[in-house]
Amino acid sequence: MEMDNWTFGITMVVVGMGGTLLTLWILSLFMGILKRFFPYKEEEK
Amino acid sequence: MLDAILGGLQGLVAGFAHLHWSNPIMIAVGCTLLYLGIKKGFEPLLLVPIGFGAILVNIPLAGLMDKEGFLRIIYEAGVLTEIFPLLIFVGIGAMTDFGPLLENPKIFLLGAAGQFGIFLTLALALALGFSKLDAVSIGVIGACDGPTAIYVASQYAPHLLGAVSVAAYSYMSLVPVFQPPIMRLLTTKEERMIDMGIVKKSVSKTTKILFPLIVTVIGGLIAPKGLPLLGTIMLGNLMKECGVVSRLTKASENEIANIVTLL
Numbered sequence: 001m002e003m004d005n006w007t008f009g010i011t012m013v014v015v016g017m018g019g020t021l022l023t024l025w026i027l028s029l030f031m032g033i034l035k036r037f038f039p040y041k042e043e044e045k
Numbered sequence: 046m047l048d049a050i051l052g053g054l055q056g057l058v059a060g061f062a063h064l065h066w067s068n069p070i071m072i073a074v075g076c077t078l079l080y081l082g083i084k085k086g087f088e089p090l091l092l093v094p095i096g097f098g099a100i101l102v103n104i105p106l107a108g109l110m111d112k113e114g115f116l117r118i119i120y121e122a123g124v125l126t127e128i129f130p131l132l133i134f135v136g137i138g139a140m141t142d143f144g145p146l147l148e149n150p151k152i153f154l155l156g157a158a159g160q161f162g163i164f165l166t167l168a169l170a171l172a173l174g175f176s177k178l179d180a181v182s183i184g185v186i187g188a189c190d191g192p193t194a195i196y197v198a199s200q201y202a203p204h205l206l207g208a209v210s211v212a213a214y215s216y217m218s219l220v221p222v223f224q225p226p227i228m229r230l231l232t233t234k235e236e237r238m239i240d241m242g243i244v245k246k247s248v249s250k251t252t253k254i255l256f257p258l259i260v261t262v263i264g265g266l267i268a269p270k271g272l273p274l275l276g277t278i279m280l281g282n283l284m285k286e287c288g289v290v291s292r293l294t295k296a297s298e299n300e301i302a303n304i305v306t307l308l
Contacts, residue, residue: 005171005180012181013164020160023267024153030259031150031252038251 063105075099081218088218090306091191095214119308124206127199129305130192131277136302137192138281139294143256147248162187178202186213189220193274250286257283 003011075096082092102110109116123129146152167184175183182202185194186209194213198206228237257279265272284294 005177008177009168009171009180012167016164017157017160019267021154021157023264024156027260027263028150028153030263031147031153031256034252034255034259035147035150035248038249038255040247040249040252 060104060106065105068103068105071103072100075103078215078218087221088214091214092218094307095211099211123305123308124195125199125203127196127273129308130196131273132301132305133192134274134277135281136297136305138257138278138283139285139297140302141278141282141285143282144248144253147252147256159188159190162189179205182209183212185209186216189213189217191217196274253286254283257286 075098078092078096078099081087082089082096098116101107102116108114110120111117163184164187166187167180170180170183171177178201182194182198182205185197188194191210191213194209195206198209202209261272261276261279264275268275281294281297284290284297
């Protein structure tokens with residue numbers, strides 16, 4: 001699909017930034033879940 | 046005999062005769078980078094090889110970047126094949142402690158700050174008339190990530206690889222020049238003297254081991270084309286956190302990282 005630079009730029013910003021924020025949010029959720037299931041134990045020190 | 050001697054003497058000045066006006070400029074740029082790296086201490090691991098490389102390739106008739114020149118061989122073996130950025134990322138992963146990030150997972154969202162830089166630079170490149178793929182390659186410079194900039198440029202705009210590499214690494218090297226005055230401008234002396242304290246380590250080893258696996262799978266499924274870079278940095282981090290391959294970890298963060306940085 002051929003698109004002009006303006007459309008390309010807007011699409012990149014929306015999909016790129018949106019996708020990045022979504023991915024980072026999903027990863028932060030996963031990390032929160034991991035921390036809950038595998039809490040830090042003092043003896044690990 | 047006189048002709049032979051004159052021919053020989055001509056050979057001694059051939060380099061000077063073939064100098065293009067751009068060569069002395071680039072040699073001066075290389076010298077400037079060397080000065081910044083050696084005398085000022087700005088990112089010497091980057092600027093010293095880059096600066097000297099800029100001098101080497103701008104001496105005419107040396108042929109270092111010709112078909113069988115040694116720099117061309119290294120370039121084709123490591124840069125065009127995209128192997129060097131990936132190996133660097135293994136080293137970076139092995140050197141990185143994601144503990145503070147895992148301590149407070151909300152910090153993940155700050156990772157979007159780098160993306161702002163990319164898309165702002167992308168928009169500027171498009172506005173300046175670059176083609177879409179060229180603009181994409183230029184845009185990655187905005188994230189201040191050298192290996193990724195090289196990787197993307199080698200895929201989408203190989204003809205811009207040299208310019209993108211020099212721009213990306215020069216930009217990164219100048220961060221210690223520009224940031225301190227801005228920080229001093231935006232903060233007070235009292236604020237800069239605040240003791241932040243030590244971050245309490247409250248992340249289990251299991252979490253630290255599972256983190257690179259989860260990031261690789263989730264990130265790879267969402268953006269498969271980014272998996273080479275993402276996977277290698279997570280490989281380095283997994284090696285570091287699992288603790289059972291310390292030789293490989295030490296090699297990644299020392300020998301491999303240093304050799305690839307030099308090349």
